[in-house]
Amino acid sequence: MLRFAQLHVCLSLEKEARRVLLCHFHEVVREEEFQELGVEKVRSLLQEENLVEVLKEAVLVEGVVRWLAHDTLARRGHFQELLHSAHLDLKEEYLRTALELHRECLETDTEDIHSLFVQALKTAFNINKSPSEHCRRGRRLTSRMFVIGGYHWHPLSEVQTWDPVTDQWQQGEDMPDHTRESYGVTLLGSNIYISGGYRTDTTEALDTVWVYSSDTDKWTQGQPMLTARYYHCSVGLHGCVYVIGGYRGGAPMGETEFYDPLKRKWIPVANMVQGVGNATACVLRDTIYVAGGHYGYKGSCTYDKIQTYRADVNEWSITTTCPHPGTTTQLSYISPGSIELQRDKLCYI
Template structure:
């Protein structure tokens, strides 16, 4: 087989015993024939198909490189035009996975460990300083600065339980951690203490998903202490928007004076009646009247409620020797109002937003009506000027414009535009899974739902939900019957209106943002 291939290219192949011939100075004339570029390539192709001839390839390359007439660089059958060094960068896509897997094995088997961590309950864990420093700024600073722990092989972590420490170490070596309702607060505290930033962010997102009226006060205090900006923002939103329900919760009477003053001082506190505010003060003072009755003036000052100070002082002095309770305090506060028909000082700061419309062509203007001043204000125009037949709904301080189509093309759109009523600007959101127009949209449980509508000229039963935390749309069960432009109403959200060419939304400052996950966290 080998000689037949050699005959075709016009040269003789020496036997393995004659390999020294290739090192001799005098080379046969046939050698000069196959050292040309074409012959070199032919030789390589020949070698690939001839078993037993692979041993000649190094000699072929060596002799070709030293040929006096032609110094072509043959590298595995490939001729390079320039004389520069050949460079090849190999990127192993599984290297980081294998690297982490090896470190995980070292951790489990206690190999190459150079530090011992001790939990607050005395359990010990053999670890690697390099792995800890890579995941935690706390350990990085500890092991790189002039601290005692830099050279100490045993470090005790005060305030970190062994189960929490074990979870953080498993995250260090596996990149995974299990967050539950039972361990989330302790896990966030430890992650904040040890500067596991990613774990802290994940715990914060978990708590945001589980916010409700019953725990928003405690979560707001927790968020302030551990500097969790998103948790603080969302818990405050629930407090100010649903204060009438929040003040009836068990957490309310345990709230500190400073926190209560902070809540009452919020300009966007949504309380329709003064009686609600007075009732909340009476309930808070009635929980511990001896210690708290003296704070009544400070609280009323925060609420900007005008009362007859002389009457209030006299009444409190008269009742100081008697047992004060919630009902008596509430009665005193009501009598202190200067007039029964006094206008409430704290009003719902509701605004109405009218987006778009149609006047010979689609409009993209935004008009805002302020009921307090009875004035209309011009907002920022919607970026997609030719859009029509879309739907609108609100979630927190945002108005979501979904779907529709353009005047020059009846093809349905899947695009989403989000209007921020606080900053008066538009941002492009994640596109829907299904393009649609003449559809309904509604918010429920902190999510946006797109229902029905038209696709390709026919009604659609398809529905989907948008998760604002994951910034993604997810499909849900199809509706029983295809619908379009229907009224949509949710149990906990004010209904919003969407007409064929006009989108209008009513919004109250500090809308409740309570997220319920539709997918596993």
């Protein structure tokens, strides 16, 4: 579609094609059409400002790796160049290791070796960069844990960051407009979205959104949601932020909407099968799973089903029944692609 729009100088179609491409970049890089692109086209895509903002480093690296794998002998000289185009950087020693693993990948043609190659690149990004090193746009290439807000006798505004490499905690910029509770928190690229919640003194549901940049340690006010809510679920999918269900005025709601950072607006989608609050959610293979929660006035009833949402068909359905329904149930996903229900805690394996 992008090629067609450019060939016929259709600017509106080209803009929409780029939006779709960026939102679904993790799927596009697996297509043969992407892998057959010339280096100039790939470089142009990787230099897109919105692509850098929306996607994680691992997705960008995978795109470069898959493109390189299509014709290694002819393309290996462009590897470092494309990493720089995506504003990513590798030390020479890790580049050599990655290329050696890639050579083995071609000889064996197994997915396991290819995954090993991608993992080697991820490791180089996440471990072998000091927290003070930045790329040209200031992207930190280390994994960090963020603790934002919360409640201890009163709403908290603090932002705390833990670096597993140095085992050090750092204080971030305080969250603005923090006198609220039960808001949603979602990571999308290098940004953390804080959505909704309610006022501590009035229990008024809020539609406000604040965005924290982990690169710059700065807060900015985002676009307000279409529907105010609290005790809702919030997840990232296809480069967008989804907010799901929750409460408003003491009543559960099934409304779902997502924020598209490329269009800079919220878009409503299908309602849940059963509106719930106090549920938990995760994403697995392009599908959103919402487990349990409560419905009825002020959450008087416990819901024992797992609801799933497929964005490609804009449809909710019921997948199964929770063995332990309730607000303490949590969802987590386990490689190579299964979901685990936990009680009282959320574990990543």
